[in-house]
C-alpha cells in the first residue's frame with residue numbers, strides 16, 4: 579500500500595529549497611588539511627546534491643534558493659542548468675553576501691571532516707517574497723533541508739514554503755542535515771527542527787540528528803522506534819533513521835519497521851552518503867516502490883557516491899544504480915571492495 583500520494587497532475591516532480599554552495603574537495607586524500615594544498619571545485623550543499631541526484635535519475639527537478647552575485651554563484655546556476663534543473667526560482671542576492679564554501683579534509687576513508695566558511699552566506703538570505711506559491715503548488719514533492727532554518731530570513735521563507743506545500747498537497751521530505759556551525763545553539767536548533775518536522779510527511783536523519791531534536795524530552799530513550807512514533811502523531815507517514823555503514827531503519831505510520839541493507843563500497847570519503855541515499859530513496863518512493871526497495875536504491879546510490887571524489891558530480895543515473903545492485907546480487911563484489 580502506498581503511504582504517500584504524489585499528484586500526477588503536477589508539472590514538476592521535485593523541488594528542493596535551501597543551500598546552494600561550493601564543495602572544495604581535497605585532491606590529496608589520506609592527508610590532514612594542514613598538508614592539503616589542492617582541491618577540486620564542485621557544486622555542493624546537501625539540498626543541491628539531492629536535487630542533482632534526482633535530476634540524474636530523470637526526475638523533473640527545480641530549486642528555490644539564493645546565490646551570491648559572484649563567479650561562484652554563476653558557476654552553481656550554470657551547473658544546475660546543465661543538469662536540467664529548473665533555476666527560474668534561484669534568485670541572485672545583491673546584498674553583498676558570499677557563496678558558502680565547504681573544504682573537505684579526507685584523512686582516511688573513515689576519517690573525513692568538513693571545514694565550512696559560511697559567514698554572510700547567500701543561501702541564508704532567502705526571503706519570504708522569494709517563495710512562489712504557484713511554484714510550490716506545481717511540485718509533487720518538496721525537499722526541505724534543516725540548515726535553511728538556521729537564520730532569518732531563510733527560516734521564515736522555509737516555513738512559508740512548508741505552508742504552501744501543506745495547502746496544496748505537496749509531499750514534504752525533511753532531511754535534517756544538521757550543521758552545528760550554522761546555528762547559535764543546539765537549543766535553538768531543536769526548537770525550529772521540531773516545529774518544521776511537525777509539518778512534514780517523511781523525515782530523514784541520522785541517529786545523532788534525532789538525538790539533538792529530542793534534547794528537551796525528559797523521557798526520551800533515544801531508541802529508533804520511540805523517535806519515529808512521536809512524528810506519526812503529526813503529519814509523518816515515514817521516518818528514516820540512518821546509521822552510517824550499519825544501514826538505516828524506516829518506520830511507517832502503519833506500524834511497519836524496515837531495515838535497510840548497505841552495499842559494499844570502495845570508500846574514498848564518507849560525506850555525500852546521506853545526500854545520495856536521500857535521492858535514491860525519494861526516487862524509489864516516487865516510483866511507487868515498496869519502502870525496502872526504495873531504501874536499497876538509496877543505499878546503492880550512497881555506495882556509488884562514497885566510492886567517488888565528489889558528492890554532486892558523482893550522483894548516479896538509473897542504469898548505474900541498477901548495475902550496481904545487479905553486480906552485488908550476482909556476488910561480483912566479493913573480496914573486491916571494502917566498506
Ligand SMILES: Nc1ncnc2c1ncn2[C@@H]1O[C@H](COP(=O)(O)OP(=O)(O)O)[C@@H](O)[C@H]1O
Nearest residue numbers: 820821822823825826840851852855877880917
Ligand atoms: N561506509 C559505508 N559503506 C556502505 N554504505 C554506507 C557507508 N556509509 C554510509 N553508507 C550508506 O549511506 C546511508 C547514509 O549514510 P549516513 O552516514 O548514515 O548518513 P549521512 O551521510 O547523512 O551522515 C547509510 O544508510 C548507508 O546505506
Ligand SMILES: O=C(O)C[C@@H](O)C(O)C(=O)COP(=O)(O)O
Nearest residue numbers: 622623624680849850851852853
Ligand atoms: O552540505 C554541504 O554544504 C556540504 C556537502 O556538499 C557535502 O559535501 C556533504 O557534507 C554531504 O553531506 P552528507 O550527504 O550528509 O554526508
